[in-house]
Amino acid sequence: MSAPLPRVFFLDQSGDLGGAELSLLDIVGQYRGEKRVCLLSDGPFAAKLRAAGHDVQMLPLTSGVRRGSGVAEMLRSLPHLARVIAGIGRSARAFDVVYANTMKALVLAALSRPLHRRPVIWHIRDILSADHFSPLALKVARSAANLGTDRQIANSEATAAAFRAAGGHQEAVVIHNAIPTGAFHPQNRASLRTVLVQETGLDPANPIIGVFGRLAEWKGQHIVIEAISKICGCQLAIVGGALFGENAAEARLRQKVADLGLSERVRFLGFRDDVPALMGGVDIVVHSSIQPEPFGRVIVEAMLAGTPVIATRAGGAIEIVTDDATGLLVAPGDVDALAQAIARLIADPNLQQQFSEAALIDAKARFSPEICFPRIDSVICSVAGQQPPPSSAGR
Numbered sequence: 001m002s003a004p005l006p007r008v009f010f011l012d013q014s015g016d017l018g019g020a021e022l023s024l025l026d027i028v029g030q031y032r033g034e035k036r037v038c039l040l041s042d043g044p045f046a047a048k049l050r051a052a053g054h055d056v057q058m059l060p061l062t063s064g065v066r067r068g069s070g071v072a073e074m075l076r077s078l079p080h081l082a083r084v085i086a087g088i089g090r091s092a093r094a095f096d097v098v099y100a101n102t103m104k105a106l107v108l109a110a111l112s113r114p115l116h117r118r119p120v121i122w123h124i125r126d127i128l129s130a131d132h133f134s135p136l137a138l139k140v141a142r143s144a145a146n147l148g149t150d151r152q153i154a155n156s157e158a159t160a161a162a163f164r165a166a167g168g169h170q171e172a173v174v175i176h177n178a179i180p181t182g183a184f185h186p187q188n189r190a191s192l193r194t195v196l197v198q199e200t201g202l203d204p205a206n207p208i209i210g211v212f213g214r215l216a217e218w219k220g221q222h223i224v225i226e227a228i229s230k231i232c233g234c235q236l237a238i239v240g241g242a243l244f245g246e247n248a249a250e251a252r253l254r255q256k257v258a259d260l261g262l263s264e265r266v267r268f269l270g271f272r273d274d275v276p277a278l279m280g281g282v283d284i285v286v287h288s289s290i291q292p293e294p295f296g297r298v299i300v301e302a303m304l305a306g307t308p309v310i311a312t313r314a315g316g317a318i319e320i321v322t323d324d325a326t327g328l329l330v331a332p333g334d335v336d337a338l339a340q341a342i343a344r345l346i347a348d349p350n351l352q353q354q355f356s357e358a359a360l361i362d363a364k365a366r367f368s369p370e371i372c373f374p375r376i377d378s379v380i381c382s383v384a385g386q387q388p389p390p391s392s393a394g395r
């Protein structure tokens with residue numbers, strides 16, 4: 001009989017449901033070894049984990065650590081963090097591997113290492129560059145990764161390259177996110193569109209663009225609003241909420257919609273649990289990040305929904321979409337290029353179909369749980385000094 005899988009202590013500071021947390025939810029769900037998820041704030045992520053029957057440990061932080069706050073701020077509150085670090089150290093000792101899912105989780109896992117003395121994996125989900133982080137945050141992340149972790153998993157080649165450029169000593173293992181396909185029904189797009197039209201009151205005779213993701217400046221929803229303003233009748237469903245304390249973004253977007261006189265054509269649907277259905281209901285999904293997207297789950301989800309996708313040519317998005325074959329890529333922040341790409345797709349239903357069929361096949365092949373999760377299990381086993389389980393062999 002093979003040895004039991006290593007016991008894993010997963011660590012993530014967030015209570016909100018970002019892509020990193022949704023990915024971790026799947027990773028924890030499929031991991032067959034003993035496991036616990038330790039979080040530093042309560043919220044929808046903890047609720048989802050508990051609902052799935054997982055062991056959730058809460059080590060609440062009353063201040064200092066939010067996803068949107070700087071690492072400098074976190075360091076200043078170190079005295080306050082000391083208790084949490086001690087708690088992580090004590091708890092993680094009962095496990096074989098510590099798996100840090102976010103940048104601040106990395107720092108805490110590294111700082112508590114003298115207490116838990118367990119190998120640490122950092123799943124890097126951010127592009128470590130000046131676009132996204134302050135020089136101090138980059139320095140802290142680099143030191144924590146180089147001194148306090150044994151292995152790094154990068155969510156894309158782009159993330160791995162940025163880690164290298166930021167001074168990461170080891171070569172991170174690139175493992176793209178897996179997206180389970182069960183909730184996607186590309187064959188039902190017509191009826192999903194009818195449901196969306198009924199819910200939103202949008203005009204079924206005119207195109208409906210969808211943009212999915214948290215409302216934040218760098219996600220570029222404002223670019224999509226401007227682009228659709230240039231296309232007669234074109235409508236937009238904006239799906240997502242403000243996460244990690246970034247509350248100003250929504251007000252700015254609503255103001256832009258009002259300023260451009262687009263209130264009749266744009267709907268804000270807030271954070272939703274039925275993204276696959278909504279994606280199937282829109283005519284085109286636009287991914288609009290104006291900074292390099294580390295990976296971009298929403299792009300793969302659009303492909304699985306059978307909906308043609310336009311993404312920005314940067315970061316992980318270019319590892320997902322092949323321009324002019326499985327979708328279209330446009331320069332980040334370029335309103336005119338986006339408007340042209342939307343107009344081109346709207347005008348050509350054959351092209352839409354060609355892209356979405358190719359994209360569905362490609363996404364199922366490259367982002368399947370069967371490929372991605374065994375590779376994560378292998379990394380966990382290797383840092384614990386174990387052979388990977390048979391299902392991971394050869395991957």
Ligand code: UDP
Nearest residue numbers: 018019020213239240271272275296297298
């Ligand atoms: N998402 C969601 N509800 C929403 C908006 C987004 O569940 O209203 C999900 C979306 O389906 C995707 C994730 O949030 O799985 C966002 O991940 P992505 O990698 O695209 O971006 P991130 O927010 O992690 O930077």
Ligand code: GLC
Nearest residue numbers: 019020125155294295296297
């Ligand atoms: C982060 C990144 C996003 C990525 C997700 C899952 O939240 O911003 O691009 O898809 O992690 O790895």
